Amino acid sequence: MGTGFSTDTLRRGIEGSTAANLLSLYTDDAELRVVDRNTQPSSPRVLHGRDEIAELLEDVYSRDIKTHKLEECIVQGDRAAYTESCEYSDGVRVFAESMITLRDGKIAEQTMIQAWDE
Template identity: 70%
Template structure:
């Protein structure tokens, strides 16, 4: 009996979406029922900001990529149905943002993302 291989997470699409600032490319990596949990200085670990579904996630990505800043995928590790990656960003005035994300996958699509981010103040 031959079984079909599981879909593989597209790390190249992740890189393109982040570095080319393409919300559409990044959004295509999420399952319809995906969630993002964001932890930062305004959304503490005990009460993270939670985005539900592609509409809310898309609105956040549109906001982030409408800003005048650069984004770079620093590292990405895929193991089974888990992905971890680091992203660095910089505004024209030199303010930097760092984000670390852990992804859970189903059928090669993101179902849950936990993102911890910090920025210069």
């Protein structure tokens, strides 16, 4: 694993106030699969490349978020898993779990499963 990824850099990215720090942890050709109520396992949302991932992250960080927190992170070799939670100002909560593959210290592949309050 290279020097770009660590629990501390991931925490700063997730808990920061803009998408820029988190986005810097992805490779240019990263792939992000999102599974949730709207994009179920048989048809997940798949984002290809840093530009598509940037659109998603910029949307998330533009919202009125009260808290965004890295709960846990485990790194082993070129793989990592982490959980994050967030609460919007209106009280809606989101919980997500991710499994990632790292290349040269950056996120090359990510599968995220998320659940929202309804």
